[in-house]
Amino acid sequence: MTATMNPNPSRIQVRPATERDGRRDYISIRDYGFWYGQKQALEGISLDIPERQVVAFIGPSGCGKSTLLRNLNRMNDLVDGIRHVGDITIKGRSIYDPGLEVISLRRRVGMVFQKSNPFPKSIYENVVFALRVMGVRDRSILDEACETSLRKAALWDEVKDRLQDSALGLSGGQMQRLCIARAIANRPEILLMDEPCSALDPIATGKIEELIHELKEQFTIVIVTHSMQQAARVSDRTAFFYLGKQIEYDTTEKIFMNPSQAQTEAYISGRFG
Amino acid sequence: MSSPSSDSSTPRGEAWVWFTGLGLIVGLGMVIGLLALVVLNGISVFWAPPVPVVQVDDGRTIIGQLAQRRIRPGSLASDPRYELQFQVGLRELNGNSYLWVDEAKLKGEVFPADILGLERVENGPAFLRPLTLKRADGQEVPVTSPAFSESFQQEVAAAGATREKLVELTRHRIGDVNSEMEAARIALRRAEDRGQADEVAEQRKLIATLEARFADLRTEAQGVAQRGEVAKLLGRDAAGREVTVPLSQIVRGWFPNQLDTWGRVRLFFSRLHEFIFDEPREANTEGGLMPAIFGTLVMTVFMSLLVTPFGVITAIYLREYAQQGPILRIVRISVNNLAGVPSIVFGVFGLGFFVYVLGGSIDQLFFSDQLKYNNNTPVFGTGGLLWCSLTLALMTLPVVIVATEEALAAVPRGMREASLAAGASKWQTIREILLPASAPGILTGVILAMARGAGEVAPLMLVGVVKLAPTLPVDAVAPFLHLDRKFMHLGFHVYDLGFQSPDSDAARPMVFATTLLLIILVVCLNLGAIWVRNRLRARFKGASF
Numbered sequence: 001m002t003a004t005m006n007p008n009p010s011r012i013q014v015r016p017a018t019e020r021d022g023r024r025d026y027i028s029i030r031d032y033g034f035w036y037g038q039k040q041a042l043e044g045i046s047l048d049i050p051e052r053q054v055v056a057f058i059g060p061s062g063c064g065k066s067t068l069l070r071n072l073n074r075m076n077d078l079v080d081g082i083r084h085v086g087d088i089t090i091k092g093r094s095i096y097d098p099g100l101e102v103i104s105l106r107r108r109v110g111m112v113f114q115k116s117n118p119f120p121k122s123i124y125e126n127v128v129f130a131l132r133v134m135g136v137r138d139r140s141i142l143d144e145a146c147e148t149s150l151r152k153a154a155l156w157d158e159v160k161d162r163l164q165d166s167a168l169g170l171s172g173g174q175m176q177r178l179c180i181a182r183a184i185a186n187r188p189e190i191l192l193m194d195e196p197c198s199a200l201d202p203i204a205t206g207k208i209e210e211l212i213h214e215l216k217e218q219f220t221i222v223i224v225t226h227s228m229q230q231a232a233r234v235s236d237r238t239a240f241f242y243l244g245k246q247i248e249y250d251t252t253e254k255i256f257m258n259p260s261q262a263q264t265e266a267y268i269s270g271r272f273g
Numbered sequence: 274m275s276s277p278s279s280d281s282s283t284p285r286g287e288a289w290v291w292f293t294g295l296g297l298i299v300g301l302g303m304v305i306g307l308l309a310l311v312v313l314n315g316i317s318v319f320w321a322p323p324v325p326v327v328q329v330d331d332g333r334t335i336i337g338q339l340a341q342r343r344i345r346p347g348s349l350a351s352d353p354r355y356e357l358q359f360q361v362g363l364r365e366l367n368g369n370s371y372l373w374v375d376e377a378k379l380k381g382e383v384f385p386a387d388i389l390g391l392e393r394v395e396n397g398p399a400f401l402r403p404l405t406l407k408r409a410d411g412q413e414v415p416v417t418s419p420a421f422s423e424s425f426q427q428e429v430a431a432a433g434a435t436r437e438k439l440v441e442l443t444r445h446r447i448g449d450v451n452s453e454m455e456a457a458r459i460a461l462r463r464a465e466d467r468g469q470a471d472e473v474a475e476q477r478k479l480i481a482t483l484e485a486r487f488a489d490l491r492t493e494a495q496g497v498a499q500r501g502e503v504a505k506l507l508g509r510d511a512a513g514r515e516v517t518v519p520l521s522q523i524v525r526g527w528f529p530n531q532l533d534t535w536g537r538v539r540l541f542f543s544r545l546h547e548f549i550f551d552e553p554r555e556a557n558t559e560g561g562l563m564p565a566i567f568g569t570l571v572m573t574v575f576m577s578l579l580v581t582p583f584g585v586i587t588a589i590y591l592r593e594y595a596q597q598g599p600i601l602r603i604v605r606i607s608v609n610n611l612a613g614v615p616s617i618v619f620g621v622f623g624l625g626f627f628v629y630v631l632g633g634s635i636d637q638l639f640f641s642d643q644l645k646y647n648n649n650t651p652v653f654g655t656g657g658l659l660w661c662s663l664t665l666a667l668m669t670l671p672v673v674i675v676a677t678e679e680a681l682a683a684v685p686r687g688m689r690e691a692s693l694a695a696g697a698s699k700w701q702t703i704r705e706i707l708l709p710a711s712a713p714g715i716l717t718g719v720i721l722a723m724a725r726g727a728g729e730v731a732p733l734m735l736v737g738v739v740k741l742a743p744t745l746p747v748d749a750v751a752p753f754l755h756l757d758r759k760f761m762h763l764g765f766h767v768y769d770l771g772f773q774s775p776d777s778d779a780a781r782p783m784v785f786a787t788t789l790l791l792i793i794l795v796v797c798l799n800l801g802a803i804w805v806r807n808r809l810r811a812r813f814k815g816a817s818f
Contacts, residue, residue: 075693075694078690078693103696103698106693106695106696107696110694111690113687113690113691115687117685117687117691119691119692119706120709129705130695130696133692133696133697133701133705179691182691182695183694186696
């Protein structure tokens with residue numbers, strides 16, 4: 001396979017991968033398999049996610065990418081009849097360690113959902129929600145966390161004068177950025193994003209992608225996306241899944257310019273999926 | 274260019290809409306018909322129509338207010354003959370307040386201006402032709418005098434004031450002395466039992482003082498009562514017999530054939546005011562319903578306060594914590610079936626468990642002195658407000674549980690996930706996110722529960738509602754809310770008036786008026802809850818989950 005085989009290379013602009021300091025196996029997934037009841041959703045997944053990089057999960061619908069993402073903070077625990085084999089470790093510690101509380105895991109692993117889901121509370125209360133449930137009562141800490149998070153989420157200038165207004169009055173793009181601000185307010189180490197832009201217009205999408213670039217200075221980001229362009233634009237590494245299996249995982253540049261698997265090549269070029 | 278058929282106003286396939294609307298029409302028709310019946314009959318109780326003097330074929334003369342007109346029993350449907358019912362009053366003379374007269378035998382009716390209608394403290398109303406008013410100062414005012422009407426109303430007002438003073442004296446001040454005496458007697462018996470000589474002497478002294486105060490008050494009350502007896506109204510009834518009515522007996526007097534429309538409206542509102550704000554008289558067939566309105570209100574609100582937390586907590590467990598499976602399904606089915614259990618069964622359960630077991634235990638634990646030294650008179654071990662509220666709370670529990678479960682299930686999954694992903698525990702998610710978001714749905718359940726509870730009668734008869742309660746369940750005496758007290762209830766009042774009243778003719782209009790009041794009360798309670806719910810909903814407006 002060569003780069004010339006890419007049918008339409010100009011369509012996808014790949015941002016050159018940047019290597020930064022940090023553990024290469026910050027999140028480590030080993031021989032991971034996962035079942036919903038009788039149905040196997042994931043099979044034999046093994047990949048390492050380096051610290052402070054953006055990793056994109058791509059693949060056709062139903063390939064298991066969202067399932068894997070939702071297992072990183074054990075959101076799938078809400079579903080009845082689930083089962084897994086293998087292990088996922090964060091900084092060497094298994095997330096299934098019985099001594100590790102799910103709540104403390106989720107405090108370290110923030111999540112942004114496909115549909116923006118602000119609480120029917122004020123903007124301020126939405127942002128500081130994670131801190132409140134951690135028991136923070138100090139008003140100055142909450143105020144500071146609110147401003148910092150909203151600034152990081154590039155929303156501060158738009159809402160600073162109406163922090164006490166209902167979050168439900170924001171536009172779709174603002175709501176999604178508010179959800180990002182909420183997810184980073186308690187300074188998690190990892191940020192999971194499940195198709196964060198699929199319900200947004202291109203301008204809002206552009207803002208969120210800019211945001212991801214800035215956030216990766218501090219957070220390790222895993223993003224699930226259906227948009228190849230988005231994966232190419234924002235991620236350092238990309239994993240391609242198909243029917244619950246991990247087909248290929250490499251640097252984004254390699255995946256998009258010179259994939260080693262024919263299936264990856266076919267998917268990226270739009271021939272299936 | 275369109276073909277004629279496409280102009281048809283009923284598109285194909287929509288022709289049966291009217292059929293689906295039929296159920297609604299039938300239901301609405303019945304509700305509106307019932308409401309109209311209740312409203313018309315209920316309102317007309319307070320209206321004072323002109324009162325005729327009627328000559329009958331058999332030589333009788335009747336002065337009375339037309340009460341109803343109906344087809345004579347046994348007359349042919351093709352040739353109906355009617356009979357009229359007149360309220361003639363003066364029960365002590367006529368034996369009955371109401372008379373039936375064959376319409377065909379009426380010779381004629383006139384409306385003389387001097388007919389006087391009286392509402393009396395005892396023996397129901399009276400219609401008579403007044404002759405003379407003997408005033409309290411000894412002066413006699415004949416009906417021909419232009420000052421008669423004015424001085425009559427003055428005397429009625431004075432008599433009313435005296436009566437109120439008497440009520441204040443007997444009910445409140447003497448009542449207070451009585452309850453203090455009761456407490457002192459219990460304390461005395463206890464002291465005697467334990468051989469505390471000092472205490473015995475002290476309580477005896479206290480009782481002696483109270484007895485002296487009681488005697489004083491009674492003398493005072495007698496003095497007040499006799500003062501009211503002095504003024505008298507002399508008149509003649511339809512048959513020409515002389516009638517003497519002490520003014521102290523008269524609650525209200527009016528000249529039904531002299532009143533203009535404005536006067537009738539004023540009389541209407543005066544009676545309405547008495548109906549809502551005063552206490553009942555004459556075996557509940559006259560007077561007001563204040564204690565029943567108050568009792569219904571307090572009981573319903575208290576029931577809602579009990580059923581809401583209980584139901585919400587149960588629903589949270591069922592929906593959020595319990596392992597979903599066959600056992601939970603059985604529990605759900607049982608809860609839903611609880612809503613179909615006849616209410617009298619809840620009454621029996623309330624009597625057996627709440628009153629005898631729970632109330633009995635409370636008495637044993639906390640009121641053993643009272644039991645021992647007060648002839649085993651129970652405090653909580655008898656029907657009361659608390660047990661009524663608990664019984665109805667139990668009865669309406671399924672409504673709240675089902676509504677809360679539905680409301681919790683309707684909270685968007687995204688909100689739940691967002692909260693958990695932010696590191697909130699399950700309980701924090703429930704408290705911070707789920708409960709606020711499902712509050713409107715929970716309130717819908719509470720509204721339904723209130724509507725059912727406020728109108729329920731059968732179980733209440735067993736666990737604490739009475740025909741006439743001397744005291745309200747809430748008053749100025751600590752602890753202000755008396756959960757052990759028996760109380761009056763509008764629903765029971767309707768039953769009591771309609772089926773237990775000694776004078777069913779006199780009670781009939783009151784049944785309608787009481788029913789109307791009960792319906793209005795339930796509607797008001799519901800409107801209040803709906804207002805709260807809409808305010809809560811406004812907070813979630815624009816949610817785009």
